[in-house]
Amino acid sequence: MRIAVLDDYLRVSQQVADWSSIAARAEIVVFDEPLGTQERAAAALADFDILCTLRERMPISRMLIGQLPRLKYILVTGKRFDQIDAEAAAERGIAVSNTRVDGRGGGAVAELVWGLMLSLARNIPREDRLMRHGEWQHAMGTTLKGKRLGILGLGGLGQQIARGGAFFGMDVVAWSQNLTPEKAEAGGARYVSREALFAESDFITIHVAWSERTTGLVGAPELALMKPSAFLINTARGPIIDEQALVATLRARSIAGAALDVYWQEPLAADHPLRSLDNVVLTPHLGYFTRDMLQVYYGDAVLAIEAFLDGKPIDVVNGVKRR
Incomplete structure (x- = not known):
């Protein structure tokens, strides 16, 4: 199982939350720069099972979802998931979750x-x-x-x-x-x-x-x-x-x-x-970007990914309850 942590430009995800329980069960790869085009994203993410976004930094479209054969789960940090085609994910049986509001x-x-x-x-x-x-x-x-x-x-x-x-x-x-x-x-x-x-x-x-x-x-x-x-x-x-x-x-x-x-x-x-x-x-989209908030987002991301790996995804927004 491979997990992509997307758009973590400062690689803070691994600093503000404890991912050790997940690292024992899956490979975690942090992407510290934007993937840019859909073509580049498709090539970079083709071998990943789980995508973890940072808020809405990266759109995950129907086209991109269709080019990721191993994708099983998308975890969005934050409440909003407008940039994710949750319907296209549901059609593939891919669960989409968001994290709690703080x-x-x-x-x-x-x-x-x-x-x-x-x-x-x-x-x-x-x-x-x-x-x-x-x-x-x-x-x-x-x-x-x-x-x-x-x-x-x-x-x-x-x-x-x-x-x-x-x-x-x-x-x-x-x-x-x-x-x-x-x-x-x-x-x-x-x-x-x-x-x-x-x-x-x-x-x-x-x-x-x-x-x-x-x-x-x-x-x-x-x-x-x-x-x-x-x-x-x-x-x-x-x-x-x-x-x-x-x-x-x-x-x-x-x-x-x-x-x-x-x-x-x-x-x-x-x-x-x-x-x-x-x-x-x-300023470079600093509104939510504080240590306090990132601890909440990535701490909840760890809990959600653990739940998915256990076969019981939580906070699912597109109706897909099983992996």
Whole structure:
């Protein structure tokens, strides 16, 4: 039995969880770089029985599943499994499981949101870089208190951000496709229209789930509504923003700046235009990437793989109960 631990770029999976019980029963191979194309993935994974993903870093499509003759089990770390064709796996009798949801996940992302927001407001990354070259003060900062914070999506994570906004003395407003004034008030925000959220907010942070309906939800029309002094933060998913429209907006300096943790294609290409802009703060999908969360994900992965090896898979999401 061979197990592929996918997209573990820093090889942390074996550090934060004890895999010894599995290593005694199967061969574990860690892939520390993206496999890229479906063809490369098919060639690299053809001899594996179990795939263990790190969140949604790697899509496992119907085509790829069809090219993996030994595949018996897919374990997804985290709640969401949108990138896995669970139906195609079920047709082959391949069980797909996910791991439990842990409250520290939302906390980790919320903390990063505030780090990014403060980085934008106080020019922290740029001033740090310039200080290292002997420079001293290049721009005035922006105070959060009294500013309007627009939250796009007021679920559990959005509500955490709303509470933080209240702490900083911000005027917190929210909009999403299913939000009502009553739900907004219960979540710690004031409901506004989509147009008002973009046109009147000083900071906008995105917390809707990525789906077909939310792909491109923030496009050129929405960006055009934003104030020249406004900032945009995205720690949700890259495709929620029209990336080309955002690059054009930042180049034209039609908004003050953006902070991004997620992108249409990850890892972000070395020559991507976002890397050359001085009014954007970039982080490499760090939202969930803390030791605390990785201990939860990989610790649960060990338990799930053990259960599968025992013939009793747990937390199966596609109805396949036996191997």
